[in-house]
Amino acid sequence: MNKIIINGGKRLSGEIKIIGAKNAALPILFSTLLTDESTKITNVPSLTDIDVAVEFLNFIGKKTIKIDNIVNTFQSKNNYKYIAPYDLVKKMRASILVIGPLLARLKKAFVSFPGGCSIGDRPIDMHIDAFKKMGAEIFIKNGYIEAFANDGLKGANINLKIQSVGVTENILLSSVLADGVTVITNASCEPEVEDLINVLNSMGAKIIRQKTKKIVINGVKKLNGFNHRLIPDRIEAATYIIASAITKGEIFVKNVIPNHLRIILEKLKKSGLYIEETENVIHAKWTNNLCPQNIKTEVYPGFPTDVQAQWMVLMSLVDGESFIEENIFENRFMHVAELKRLGANIYINGKVVKINGVTKFSGAQVMMSDIRAGAALVLAGLAAEGKTIISRVYHLDRGYYMFEENLQRLGADIMRI
Ligand code: EPZ
Secondary structure (H helix, E strand, C coil): CCEEEEECCCCCEEEEECCECHHHHHHHHHHHHHCCCCEEEECCCCCHHHHHHHHHHHHHCCCEEEECCEEEECCCCCCCCCEECHHHHCCCHHHHHHHHHHHHHHCEEEEECCCCECCECCCCHHHHHHHHHCCCEEEEECCEEEEECCCCCECCEEECCCCCHHHHHHHHHHHCCCECEEEEECCCCCHHHHHHHHHHHHCCCEEEEEECCEEEEECCCCCCCCEEECCECHHHHHHHHHHHHHCCCEEEEECCCHHHHHHHHHHHHHCCCEEEECCCEEEEECCCCCCCCCEEECCCCCECHHHHHHHHHHHHCCCCEEEEECCCCCCCCHHHHHHHHCCCCEEEECCEEEEECCCCCECCEEECCCHHHHHHHHHHHHHCECEEEEECCHHHHHHCCCHHHHHHHCCCEEEEC
């Protein structure tokens, strides 16, 4: 069951309920290592990345059970394993977030080097620099990061050379139990980072976001358990809105926080889509005067790189010329070659692509390369005339909860084989 078949051309309409954010769930799952008390996380999506994180926690010694969309971790002693093995880390690079909590609790962590992936080299130099600034000694040996903080982590002033979600999160996951004050400047402010800060403060941490990109953490001695409902997945919500637009449909996306998609909604409105919002519902409707809109991917609140591929598909079917500039990852145009097989007219020039809209896509065989490119290929297949067969759909299962089922409910002729 690793292929998806789509008979395109069906107009999508109806409503979708958005589940909790994968990229909020992962750091919050690892935050459970910071307490020996029980914790509960709700609104958790059923995704392979979440399953890997749960497997990871149980391997380390934190009894963790996921039932439907709820994850419980149980009272435990602080006798965790300090080793995160290759065969677990290779499944999900966000496992790098385990270093912070293990250093904070055990004063050491041996974590296999996370691999790169199709969207880029995914270096971890800033993670390592941050821990060194907090007093850790780091050695790279036999493909492992061996981190020691024999005297415990100390508060430090850490200025990030580039804004990094994962590095901001790793510093938060370690400095909350460090001795002294840590100040992060040029820190990320994505909603998922804010969700982690809210959880840590609910555990008894003392974290203040002094300015948009400056976070101050006063280390404490102990953290308590928590009960937290994840924020909705803004990337998933954007993907469904674009799916309805690309099929000339209409959609009500529920359980969302419109502000988390502000720039995307502004761009969609400027491109001519009808958008109306209430506190937690976005109503989007296709109009027949869509026009091209250029985007540049940036850190939050800029246009998210995780919606770049989906936006490219939409612009590929809008009459006129548009440009996309990818500023976050160095190799996030893997979907271009696949879209061209469906009939897209796209030209890559370094980190910019030029798109000349075409009137239609024709179904073809294509292949997924990463989570978001995968979703974009599904969207393209939904709009294409005829049959599209997509392989390597395991990428999709890492980041999209019940994707085919939801699209079927909206009217798509899509199935997995
Ligand atoms: C998070 O990845 C997300 N993953 C990504 O989503 C998302 O695309 C990315 O943030 C950007 O928003 C999770 O939250 C699990 P970064 P992360 O560190 O933290 C460079 C998805 O599809 N960098 O903010 O790994 C890095 O190469 C995934 O859900 C260094 O140079 O991203 C990139 O160019 C894909 N050195 C830039 O920073 C470092 O030590 C931003 O990456 C770390 C990062």
